[in-house]
Amino acid sequence: xxxxxxxxxxxxxxxxxxxxIEDAHVKPAVEAALAEGRxxxxxxxxxxxxxxxxxxxxxxxxSDSTLSKVLGVFYGSAGADxxxxxxxxxxxxxxxxxxxxxxxxxxxALFARIETLWETRDTLDLTPEQAxxxxxxxxxxxxxxxxxxGPQKARMAEIKSRLATLGTGFGQNLLADERDWxxxxxxADLEGLPQFVIDAARAAGDEKGADGPVVxxxxxxxxxxxxxxxxxxxxxxAFKAWSARGENGNANDNRENAAEILRLREExxxxxxxxxxxxxxxxxxxxxxxxxxxxxxxxVWAPAKExxxxxxxxxxxxxxxxxxxxxxxxxxWRYYSAIRRKAEHxxxxxxxxxxxxxxxxxxxxxxxxxxxxGLDFEPLDVTTYHPDAxxxxxTRDGKHIAVFIGDYFARGSKRSGAWCTAMRSQQKLEGDIxxxxxNVCNFAKPSKGExxxxxxxxxxxxxxxxGHALHQMLSNVTYGSISGTSxxxxxxxxxxxxxxYWLEVPEVLEEFATHAKTGAPMPRNMLDRLLAAQTYDxxxxxxxxxxxxxxDLDFHDGDAPADPMVAQAETxxxxxxxxxxxxxxxxxxxxxxxxxxxYSAGYYSYMWSEVMDADAFEAFEKKGAFDPETxxxxxxxxxxxxxxxxxxxxxxxxRGRMPGVEALLKGRGLxxx
Ligand SMILES: [Zn+2]
Numbered sequence: 001x002x003x004x005x006x007x008x009x010x011x012x013x014x015x016x017x018x019x020x021i022e023d024a025h026v027k028p029a030v031e032a033a034l035a036e037g038r039x040x041x042x043x044x045x046x047x048x049x050x051x052x053x054x055x056x057x058x059x060x061x062x063s064d065s066t067l068s069k070v071l072g073v074f075y076g077s078a079g080a081d082x083x084x085x086x087x088x089x090x091x092x093x094x095x096x097x098x099x100x101x102x103x104x105x106x107x108x109a110l111f112a113r114i115e116t117l118w119e120t121r122d123t124l125d126l127t128p129e130q131a132x133x134x135x136x137x138x139x140x141x142x143x144x145x146x147x148x149x150g151p152q153k154a155r156m157a158e159i160k161s162r163l164a165t166l167g168t169g170f171g172q173n174l175l176a177d178e179r180d181w182x183x184x185x186x187x188a189d190l191e192g193l194p195q196f197v198i199d200a201a202r203a204a205g206d207e208k209g210a211d212g213p214v215v216x217x218x219x220x221x222x223x224x225x226x227x228x229x230x231x232x233x234x235x236x237x238a239f240k241a242w243s244a245r246g247e248n249g250n251a252n253d254n255r256e257n258a259a260e261i262l263r264l265r266e267e268x269x270x271x272x273x274x275x276x277x278x279x280x281x282x283x284x285x286x287x288x289x290x291x292x293x294x295x296x297x298x299x300v301w302a303p304a305k306e307x308x309x310x311x312x313x314x315x316x317x318x319x320x321x322x323x324x325x326x327x328x329x330x331x332x333w334r335y336y337s338a339i340r341r342k343a344e345h346x347x348x349x350x351x352x353x354x355x356x357x358x359x360x361x362x363x364x365x366x367x368x369x370x371x372x373x374g375l376d377f378e379p380l381d382v383t384t385y386h387p388d389a390x391x392x393x394x395t396r397d398g399k400h401i402a403v404f405i406g407d408y409f410a411r412g413s414k415r416s417g418a419w420c421t422a423m424r425s426q427q428k429l430e431g432d433i434x435x436x437x438x439n440v441c442n443f444a445k446p447s448k449g450e451x452x453x454x455x456x457x458x459x460x461x462x463x464x465x466x467g468h469a470l471h472q473m474l475s476n477v478t479y480g481s482i483s484g485t486s487x488x489x490x491x492x493x494x495x496x497x498x499x500x501y502w503l504e505v506p507e508v509l510e511e512f513a514t515h516a517k518t519g520a521p522m523p524r525n526m527l528d529r530l531l532a533a534q535t536y537d538x539x540x541x542x543x544x545x546x547x548x549x550x551x552d553l554d555f556h557d558g559d560a561p562a563d564p565m566v567a568q569a570e571t572x573x574x575x576x577x578x579x580x581x582x583x584x585x586x587x588x589x590x591x592x593x594x595x596x597x598x599y600s601a602g603y604y605s606y607m608w609s610e611v612m613d614a615d616a617f618e619a620f621e622k623k624g625a626f627d628p629e630t631x632x633x634x635x636x637x638x639x640x641x642x643x644x645x646x647x648x649x650x651x652x653x654x655r656g657r658m659p660g661v662e663a664l665l666k667g668r669g670l671x672x673x
């Protein structure tokens with residue numbers, strides 16, 4: 001029998017044949033793809049012909065096409081729909097894949113060919129994109145240790161494989177802790193909660209097989225619970241469970257994991273001759289150095305902390321008026337902040353929510369993409385990896401551009417958070433390959449027959465991930481390795497954060513924020529209040545974020561801490577984190593930096609990108625939010641370009657210059673603070 005992961009798909013848009021793919025197909029497919037990749041790499045390395053760009057770099061780009069095809073499907077769906085078998089496969093694959101990539105980068109015959117090309121690059125008559133791919137390939141080999149020899153080389157391979165295992169384990173521990181915990185609520189405990197929280201708690205209870213409503217650790221349930229539950233004891237219990245993820249002293253405890261990861265990262269950087277892991281990691285980013293990162297974060301920290309302290313004092317006073325003595329605690333902030341927001345902006349999340357229907361907000365994102373870039377979205381009647389995941393055919397002037405999959409509802413098998421991933425990336429080396437792009441979120445699933453409703457934060461998340469999706473879908477490069485979101489980490493959030501601004505364009509909400517029951521548009525004064533409230537509580541949001549970003553930077557800049565929890569406490573004490581604010585992600589559940597390498601020494605990237613997105617949207621504001629010429633420049637210089645040029649060059653081509661930090665401070669309402 002043929003393995004559907006390996007066969008020619010012959011499906012509409014060459015979509016994976018999900019209905020035929022079973023878990024049992026995955027491992028044999030990965031093994032076959034690895035064997036094929038190894039054979040291809042061996043052919044390149046032993047080629048008797050002198051190295052050329054085509055027989056070495058392009059051949060290398062092609063060598064893993066089957067592997068990318070198989071892994072794209074497996075990881076694309078397993079992250080959103082895990083089970084024990086898939087978890088076990090991921091644990092098994094991570095050292096296998098790490099060994100495979102180590103094998104390639106430590107293949108000295110192969111590296112010799114790449115090095116020859118690199119040294120003679122000026123004579124090769126390369127296109128700018130080819131020159132870029134050669135540079136990136138050479139650099140990634142060197143950074144992987146291609147120049148190491150003997151025991152150092154062996155040690156590097158060992159470290160990488162161990163790090164891959166630890167990273168996978170970190171994420172799985174976190175998911176297990178999140179899956180296991182829930183808090184049962186009695187009918188009396190529901191008092192004071194808005195209907196949508198009650199509905200979500202009941203739906204979560206059904207999903208957990210509990211005997212009634214529950215609070216889980218899913219962000220879209222626990223955050224509104226802490227905003228609205230008048231029961232301080234319940235808020236405290238929920239908050240403590242939420243912040244203890246990965247730190248429960250059980251089999252899922254991540255603290256030792258984190259410590260070992262930091263030690264190995266430091267060792268890895270030093271083997272390569274860098275003073276620290278941060279220096280190694282930031283070399284390929286826009287920021288370039290830890291000092292540049294620290295400068296940006298501290299520049300924003302001072303006004304943000306001032307704002308948070310002012311706000312905290314007001315909230316503490318409100319709490320005292322409720323007859324509660326003692327300091328404002330982290331489980332009090334969101335509750336009193338929601339009351340204050342309602343008082344000052346008369347904005348009630350529960351009143352707002354019926355106007356933010358998932359389906360309408362999805363249409364809003366599509367409509368913006370249509371007005372800006374001429375994209376059309378047509379629902380596809382196809383089977384995906386899960387019944388909740390829906391697919392659309394994305395076209396422009398009738399031409400197929402991409403398949404977009406939106407998988408929006410929380411479920412136990414999905415890891416927390418929201419993300420965008422490409423099951424297949426755009427490239428032109430092997431024909432006009434069009435991408436399959438996924439947006440995965442964790443919005444509360446409605447009860448049967450009800451419309452799915454979002455919070456405003458959820459709606460922003462939807463737009464954010466859709467911005468990443470546009471970066472993938474509009475990609476127009478030749479080589480898959482630089483396609484779509486394959487850009488510097490501190491540049492990758494620019495398209496996503498920029499797209500969030502269109503949610504705040506009044507005409508978008510006017511058209512798409514319609515009431516789930518009555519169909520009436522959002523009342524004008526509610527819309528005005530909503531938009532005016534966008535800078536509300538930005539002190540808190542900025543402080544919890546920068547605290548995490550600085551802890552991440554400190555962990556990786558200098559020697560690895562013996563005890564990360566102690567180091568975390570030291571950093572927080574040094575910057576003076578206000579008592580009632582905690583890190584957005586504390587170490588034992590800081591998946592961004594420990595579950596894989598993605599955001600290590602890189603959590604600052606969101607803010608680095610924000611400096612640009614705030615400035616980029618100003619370009620639209622000057623000429624109109626849907627100005628076609630500005631949209632064209634954005635697509636031409638940024639969204640279509642992937643990593644084909646240095647990020648600074650891309651931004652400068654779009655905007656004519658690099659931005660300062662002012663637009664960001666203004667956007668967060670911190671400029672006058
Ligand atoms: Zn993002």
